[in-house]
Amino acid sequence: MRISLARALFVQPTLLLLDEPTNHLDLRAVLWLEEYLCRWKKTLVVVSHDRDFLNTVTSDIIHLHDMKLHLYRCKFDDFEIVFEQRCQAMNKKYDDYIKHRGAAKRSGDPPQKWRDYRVEFHFPEPTELTPPLLLLIEVSFSYPNRPDFRLCDVDVGIDMGTRVAIVGPNGEGKSTLLIHLSGDLVPTEGEVRRSQKLRIGRYSQHFVDLLTMDETPVQYLLGLQPDQEGPSKQEAVRAKLGKFGLASHNHLTPILKLSGGQKARVVFTSISMSKPHILILDEPTNHLDMQSIDALANALEEFTGGVVLVSHDSRLLSRLCDDEERSEIWIVENGTVVKFPDTFDEYKAELVRQIREEVDD
Numbered sequence: 369m370r371i372s373l374a375r376a377l378f379v380q381p382t383l384l385l386l387d388e389p390t391n392h393l394d395l396r397a398v399l400w401l402e403e404y405l406c407r408w409k410k411t412l413v414v415v416s417h418d419r420d421f422l423n424t425v426t427s428d429i430i431h432l433h434d435m436k437l438h439l440y441r442c443k444f445d446d447f448e449i450v451f452e453q454r455c456q457a458m459n460k461k462y463d464d465y466i467k468h469r470g471a472a473k474r475s476g477d478p479p480q481k482w483r484d485y486r487v488e489f490h491f492p493e494p495t496e497l498t499p500p501l502l503l504l505i506e507v508s509f510s511y512p513n514r515p516d517f518r519l520c521d522v523d524v525g526i527d528m529g530t531r532v533a534i535v536g537p538n539g540e541g542k543s544t545l546l547i548h549l550s551g552d553l554v555p556t557e558g559e560v561r562r563s564q565k566l567r568i569g570r571y572s573q574h575f576v577d578l579l580t581m582d583e584t585p586v587q588y589l590l591g592l593q594p595d596q597e598g599p600s601k602q603e604a605v606r607a608k609l610g611k612f613g614l615a616s617h618n619h620l621t622p623i624l625k626l627s628g629g630q631k632a633r634v635v636f637t638s639i640s641m642s643k644p645h646i647l648i649l650d651e652p653t654n655h656l657d658m659q660s661i662d663a664l665a666n667a668l669e670e671f672t673g674g675v676v677l678v679s680h681d682s683r684l685l686s687r688l689c690d691d692e693e694r695s696e697i698w699i700v701e702n703g704t705v706v707k708f709p710d711t712f713d714e715y716k717a718e719l720v721r722q723i724r725e726e727v728d729d
């Protein structure tokens with residue numbers, strides 16, 4: 369991603385077209401790109417699901433709605449307010465038309481009802497466990513075939529209610545740390561302690577790729593929890609899939625035929641059904657649309673278990689860590705994990721200060 373971005377920026381085009389440029393960048397690189405694009409004097413057209421990125425770099429919004437392009441001359445946050453108002457006005461017109469059908473029929477085309485797209489993620493309240501839920505004590509790790517990469521002296525812990533944002537440059541070991549927390553890698557040194565009945569719900573692109581592609585989402589989810597069989601269980605699974613934003617006609621389509629975002633919803637539904645105590649999420653936003661990212665943020669806010677998140681989406685990180693008391697920022701860099709002593713917003717502000725100095729130079 370960095371190489372193709374560098375190539376696009378290097379030729380100084382009159383028109384710069386960027387399609388989801390933040391997807392494979394780390395947070396620092398996203399903030400760097402924001403700063404660079406704010407200084408970009410020529411035309412930029414960007415497709416992105418990253419709210420803060422859009423709000424920072426764009427001045428106008430083109431919204432593709434009901435097979436038409438609508439131009440809004442405002443920032444994304446303002447666009448959302450105006451769009452919501454338009455939706456309400458259109459739907460009121462529609463409701464009035466339905467009420468007084470006879471009279472309205474004579475005056476031109478009937479009004480359209482605007483599609484109401486709502487997604488609601490939810491992770492059930494976990495059962496109580498005695499702390500500590502999960503501890504890494506003096507953990508060190510290296511891959512057998514990678515003498516150049518090592519994580520050392522990692523001392524971290526997670527309990528009910530803990531919110532952790534993991535940040536750090538690409539390739540420094542964020543995903544590796546998550547795999548250790550999940551218990552799928554054994555440290556070369558040190559100790560991992562986990563509560564006996566601990567259930568972890570883990571999301572990463574890897575899990576999306578591991579779905580059984582020839583099954584339908586309903587078959588797949590019923591197979592994970594055999595006690596969920598029978599017609600009413602199927603309905604319950606379908607209701608959950610629907611809430612996670614998978615349209616009902618996709619519930620019985622082989623997973624192979626689903627898009628990346630649709631598959632991601634199947635994984636989130638399976639995580640929710642497993643009733644985890646801790647959620648470990650590695651870049652969960654890449655395949656999600658904005659409404660679903662908001663739905664995820666809402667669900668994480670109300671979830672009473674622990675949450676560990678690697679993301680480059682600063683809005684999601686900021687929302688996860690808005691309660692200073694229970695939030696932690698772990699920086700994975702230079703072969704170890706260091707806790708940032710302040711809030712996520714302060715961490716971000718610090719990065720932006722550094723980046724501005726660099727770009728000024």
Ligand SMILES: Nc1ncnc2c1ncn2[C@@H]1O[C@H](COP(=O)(O)OP(=O)(O)OP(=O)(O)O)[C@@H](O)[C@H]1O
Nearest residue numbers: 394511513514517537538539540541542543544545
């Ligand atoms: N299974 C593996 N075998 C060998 N090396 C690996 C393996 N998985 C990751 N690595 C290497 O370990 C280092 C850390 O990778 P990791 O994916 O944990 O970093 P990251 O911080 O999550 O990166 P990114 O931000 O790009 O996702 C990288 O150099 C990577 O190439």
